[in-house]
Amino acid sequence: MALADVPLAAILxxxxxxxxADEVTRLILDTHDPAAFRPIAALTVGGFREWLLAAxxxxxxxxxxxxxxxxxxxxxxxxxxxxxxxxxxxxxxxxRFRGTIGLPGRLSVxxxxxxxxxxxxxxxxxxxxxLLLGAGDAVIGVNPATDSVDGTIALLTMLDSVRExxxxxxxxxxxxxxxxTLRAIGRGxxxxxxxQSIGGTEAVNRSFGVSLALLREAQDAALSLxxxxxxxxxxxxxxxxxxxxxxxxxxxVDQQTLEARAYAVARAFDxxxxxxxxxxxxxxxxxxxxxxxxxGLEDHFCGKLLxxxxxxxxxxxxxxxxxxxDMDALLTVLGVAGVTYVMGVPxxxxxxxxxxxxxxxxxxxxxxxxxxxxxxxxxxWLAGMGLDGxxxxxxxxxxxxxxxIGLG
Amino acid sequence: xxxxxxxxxxxxxxxxxxxxxxxxxxxxxxxxHLAFQAAHAGARDAVHAALDVAAIQAALSAxxxxxxxxxxxxxxxxxxxxxxxxGRRLRETDRTRLPPAPGATVLVVCDGLSxxxxxxxxxxxxxxxxxxxxxxxRAPAPIVVAEQGRVALGDExxxxxxxxxxxxxIGERPGLSAADSLGVYLTWQPRLGRTDAERNCISNIRADGxxxxxxxxxxxxxxxxxxxxxxTGIDLKDEQPATLPG
Numbered sequence: 001m002a003l004a005d006v007p008l009a010a011i012l013x014x015x016x017x018x019x020x021a022d023e024v025t026r027l028i029l030d031t032h033d034p035a036a037f038r039p040i041a042a043l044t045v046g047g048f049r050e051w052l053l054a055a056x057x058x059x060x061x062x063x064x065x066x067x068x069x070x071x072x073x074x075x076x077x078x079x080x081x082x083x084x085x086x087x088x089x090x091x092x093x094x095x096r097f098r099g100t101i102g103l104p105g106r107l108s109v110x111x112x113x114x115x116x117x118x119x120x121x122x123x124x125x126x127x128x129x130x131l132l133l134g135a136g137d138a139v140i141g142v143n144p145a146t147d148s149v150d151g152t153i154a155l156l157t158m159l160d161s162v163r164e165x166x167x168x169x170x171x172x173x174x175x176x177x178x179x180x181t182l183r184a185i186g187r188g189x190x191x192x193x194x195x196q197s198i199g200g201t202e203a204v205n206r207s208f209g210v211s212l213a214l215l216r217e218a219q220d221a222a223l224s225l226x227x228x229x230x231x232x233x234x235x236x237x238x239x240x241x242x243x244x245x246x247x248x249x250x251x252x253v254d255q256q257t258l259e260a261r262a263y264a265v266a267r268a269f270d271x272x273x274x275x276x277x278x279x280x281x282x283x284x285x286x287x288x289x290x291x292x293x294x295x296g297l298e299d300h301f302c303g304k305l306l307x308x309x310x311x312x313x314x315x316x317x318x319x320x321x322x323x324x325x326d327m328d329a330l331l332t333v334l335g336v337a338g339v340t341y342v343m344g345v346p347x348x349x350x351x352x353x354x355x356x357x358x359x360x361x362x363x364x365x366x367x368x369x370x371x372x373x374x375x376x377x378x379x380x381w382l383a384g385m386g387l388d389g390x391x392x393x394x395x396x397x398x399x400x401x402x403x404x405i406g407l408g
Numbered sequence: 409x410x411x412x413x414x415x416x417x418x419x420x421x422x423x424x425x426x427x428x429x430x431x432x433x434x435x436x437x438x439x440x441h442l443a444f445q446a447a448h449a450g451a452r453d454a455v456h457a458a459l460d461v462a463a464i465q466a467a468l469s470a471x472x473x474x475x476x477x478x479x480x481x482x483x484x485x486x487x488x489x490x491x492x493x494x495g496r497r498l499r500e501t502d503r504t505r506l507p508p509a510p511g512a513t514v515l516v517v518c519d520g521l522s523x524x525x526x527x528x529x530x531x532x533x534x535x536x537x538x539x540x541x542x543x544x545x546r547a548p549a550p551i552v553v554a555e556q557g558r559v560a561l562g563d564e565x566x567x568x569x570x571x572x573x574x575x576x577x578i579g580e581r582p583g584l585s586a587a588d589s590l591g592v593y594l595t596w597q598p599r600l601g602r603t604d605a606e607r608n609c610i611s612n613i614r615a616d617g618x619x620x621x622x623x624x625x626x627x628x629x630x631x632x633x634x635x636x637x638x639x640t641g642i643d644l645k646d647e648q649p650a651t652l653p654g
Contacts, residue, residue: 367434
């Protein structure tokens with residue numbers, strides 16, 4: 001039977017990973033809402049595609065609790081890129097911590113100021129560089145080179161002081177392992193968001209050293225700090241097709257369906273941000289620019305349809321058949337699809353993780369080309385700093401003096 | 409009196425990241441744009457460069473070191489990139505060509521993801537390491553030079569040669585700032601199915617990173633510790649004393 005002819009009810013009744021063997025399957029089925037599913041209960045996958053293309057935004061939002069990731073992945077497989085774009089663009093997901101992320105006409109940027117040795121001044125300098133170029137409203141988030149509690153606390157403390165000195169309406173994050181962040185919270189560190197990489201099976205999450213219970217514990221710990229001023233979305237997740245295959249934790253299920261199951265994990269924790277790191281895993285999973293483009297748009301569609309504040313790390317490694325032209329094309333199409341946020345890396349070159357992502361300039365390009373603005377609170381802050389124009393800031397505004405953040 | 413405003417360019421001294429690139433509208437100035445393209449081209453060239461096996465073997469021979477060339481089961485670079493499993497196994501016809509070297513620590517050199525790195529840094533490291541291993545009174549085993557190889561190819565080579573351990577020198581995935589970075593993976597009692605958690609790694613070996621001489625010293629220290637503890641991996645911590653100043 002062709003995929004398009006499979007009834008959605010049949011997908012619902014035949015989990016791809018057994019209920020007894022996997023807590024992600026149990027999460028998906030135990031939280032499924034039959035009433036929300038009713039409008040599409042009689043449809044096939046092919047019929048569901050047509051329903052989605054014709055649906056109004058409110059109907060898409062109401063459908064979320066009735067959707068499972070397997071249904072969403074199935075329909076994405078028979079959609080062209082324009083279908084993935086058109087439906088995702090109708091999905092609105094708004095989250096809040098110190099700013100409002102995901103409003104119509106807005107594009108946020110994660111400022112990613114990584115440094116090869118976690119040098120605090122190096123991270124601060126890259127942070128200021130990004131702020132001068134309008135980045136940082138999604139989060140200022142560092143991948144630590146070394147996952148240690150002391151190093152994480154040092155970075156958290158520095159980032160928090162940068163945010164306070166400059167009075168930026170945003171949130172900061174050190175993308176350490178969740179157990180490291182929990183210890184940092186225990187030692188009183190200023191943790192805004194809890195970060196964790198997640199996947200779509202219990203076994204791949206085990207390979208990441210996490211479980212649903214651990215994620216819940218960390219969410220509770222972050223909520224207890226009450227650091228959000230506008231909202232309490234305190235979780236930040238990263239995903240990416242192929243992680244379960246890489247960890248031999250895939251149960252014979254394809255990497256794109258398992259990626260969608262990771263979004264079911266994410267949505268159980270009301271995250272502020274979720275992004276797929278689409279081109280990082282390497283050519284044995286996504287070989288070239290064409291495959292990376294398709295995967296990025298599938299992931300964004302699946303995440304948005306399930307109700308996530310979905311960003312995409314538009315990226316590639318040097319052993320993939322991809323280049324800046326591929327990234328420009330994917331970035332532009334994601335902008336049309338209403339991507340919630342993208343990455344901002346100095347000059348697109350991550351000098352710690354050795355891959356190419358999107359740059360601060362790339363995000364400015366996308367905002368300019370599509371008439372998109374930053375999150376409203378951040379937009380007002382940029383204007384207050386005199387950074388809302390397009391002139392190159394050869395001289396740094398006094399209110400953003402490097403000396404204020406230890407760059408004397 | 410107030411300080412003059414800081415210049416954007418002043419941020420450059422704090423980080424090797426591409427900060428303060430300037431701005432042309434929302435885009436990059438031409439010089440920064442072209443510098444990036446050139447760096448990417450260099451990295452791509454390193455990924456796709458073919459290992460000059462004859463040159464490596466000639467250099468080893470000149471240093472008095474015997475060597476043997478083999479090929480993984482991945483016939484070409486495209487297959488190598490798409491099929492990591494094939495890069496971890498020997499080509500069928502090469503399995504019977506490797507001589508036994510019971511109890512030896514076999515040195516293997518693989519192109520990996522940067523033949524450029526191997527071409528630049530492998531021979532000096534091999535000469536230093538093999539010389540010191542020879543002094544340890546072990547039977548000299550030929551150095552194995554492998555094309556289209558991944559780290560785990562050393563597991564099969566070590567098994568076939570009945571080696572006590574295997575050290576695989578391999579070209580690391582090129583970044584934009586360095587396309588010639590070499591890594592070394594040391595594995596005690598190599599056999600198929602070993603995981604990376606069972607190996608010790610030395611990475612970033614290049615002129616501006618860890619120089620080959622220092623890498624050779626670190627490798628020999630790890631080999632000594634490995635032989636004492638009879639293991640490699642997460643239980644063998646790199647506690648090589650730092651060189652004392654002066």
